[in-house]
Amino acid sequence: MATLYYEKDADPGLIGTRTVAVIGYGSQGHAHALNLSESGVDVRVGLREGSSSRAKAEEAGLRVLTVAEASAEADVIMILLPDTEQAAVYRSEIAPHLKAGDVLLFAHGFNIRFDLIDPPDDVDVAMVAPKGPGHLVRRTYTEGGGVPSLVAVAADPSGTAHALALSYAHAIGATRAGVLDTTFAEETETDLFGEQVVLCGGLTALVQAGYETLVGAGYQPESAYFECLHELKLIVDLMYEQGISGMRFSISDTAEYGDLTRGPRVINQAVREEMGRILGEIQDGTFAAEWVEENAKGRPRYKALRQAGLDHPIEAVGAELRAMMPFVTAGKQKIQDISGG
Numbered sequence: 001m002a003t004l005y006y007e008k009d010a011d012p013g014l015i016g017t018r019t020v021a022v023i024g025y026g027s028q029g030h031a032h033a034l035n036l037s038e039s040g041v042d043v044r045v046g047l048r049e050g051s052s053s054r055a056k057a058e059e060a061g062l063r064v065l066t067v068a069e070a071s072a073e074a075d076v077i078m079i080l081l082p083d084t085e086q087a088a089v090y091r092s093e094i095a096p097h098l099k100a101g102d103v104l105l106f107a108h109g110f111n112i113r114f115d116l117i118d119p120p121d122d123v124d125v126a127m128v129a130p131k132g133p134g135h136l137v138r139r140t141y142t143e144g145g146g147v148p149s150l151v152a153v154a155a156d157p158s159g160t161a162h163a164l165a166l167s168y169a170h171a172i173g174a175t176r177a178g179v180l181d182t183t184f185a186e187e188t189e190t191d192l193f194g195e196q197v198v199l200c201g202g203l204t205a206l207v208q209a210g211y212e213t214l215v216g217a218g219y220q221p222e223s224a225y226f227e228c229l230h231e232l233k234l235i236v237d238l239m240y241e242q243g244i245s246g247m248r249f250s251i252s253d254t255a256e257y258g259d260l261t262r263g264p265r266v267i268n269q270a271v272r273e274e275m276g277r278i279l280g281e282i283q284d285g286t287f288a289a290e291w292v293e294e295n296a297k298g299r300p301r302y303k304a305l306r307q308a309g310l311d312h313p314i315e316a317v318g319a320e321l322r323a324m325m326p327f328v329t330a331g332k333q334k335i336q337d338i339s340g341g
């Protein structure tokens, strides 16, 4: 079994004696900065000149500097910028201020795993990756809890990188929930695979294909929406709470027999082989190179595909039906990214 760390396993004094910079004040950045600050850590936030987040961070009582100033002051730097922006900002505003003994932290391994950022040899490189969106990292902390997180070490010239990462995890509340050891390669590769094949890519393609099959066969779009999208949450909730077997215990025998005999025909050998190819493209860097190139070109394919998704008929039907079910969205905060990192 994997090793899990809890409150007693972390030394709060390690991060407590450092000077910390949180770079970025988005989903993760605001949560890390506020949690660290309330845990008594000496933290400043690094933002671009003219950042719209500056006022928010200052109102929250945080000290805001430019990325370069924050990096110069700090000896522990947590980079919480979008993964596609990190390499350029690192090169121009963070790297020039790194000193021997500094610690560079990430909440996702992408830039280190694919060599987009190459830190100097005398700097520790580690990861503290909450397995949940930033607003949960913040909310659970204020409620006395935390979000389960991963820690990993990519470079450890000081010999203390792992203990420091655990101490940082403690200060953002993660050891209250549980912290798991991983590596930059495992975190990055499994994260990309999960979002591409199961959680986001596989799931949305499955829902759309099921919807198109029913509507194409002449059934009402509203029926197709309820069957292929709306009911998904009820099934996923059961799986989340009780596993696949627990979910199967709750559905009818007819549903379960259909599940057991038809599921493997949908996710058949050809699909499994495609999953293997997609994993291969993650592992050999093909996906990362494609995404870096797509960003360099201004994201033309990404924008076209996103628009096609917006134009899919299931969106119009869904918007109408959800408007009749205010309980579905009432009071729910928009979740930016359940999977990133």
Ligand code: NAD
Binding pocket: 023, 024, 025, 026, 027, 028, 029, 047, 048, 051, 053, 067, 079, 080, 081, 082, 083, 085, 089, 107, 108, 129, 130, 131, 132, 133, 134, 336, 337, 338, 339, 340, 341
């Ligand atoms: P985000 O997009 O919510 O926030 C990014 C922040 O960076 C914003 O404050 C933005 O204004 C700022 N920024 C953007 N470009 C900049 C630039 N060029 N210079 C300076 N500042 C700039 O990002 P996020 O979702 O918090 O992700 C941050 C990191 O956390 C990523 O590595 C991501 O993979 C990881 N992560 C995210 C989640 C999640 O649920 N959102 C979960 C775990 C890990």
Ligand code: MG
Binding pocket: 191, 192, 194, 195, 338, 339, 340, 341
């Ligand atoms: Mg993920």
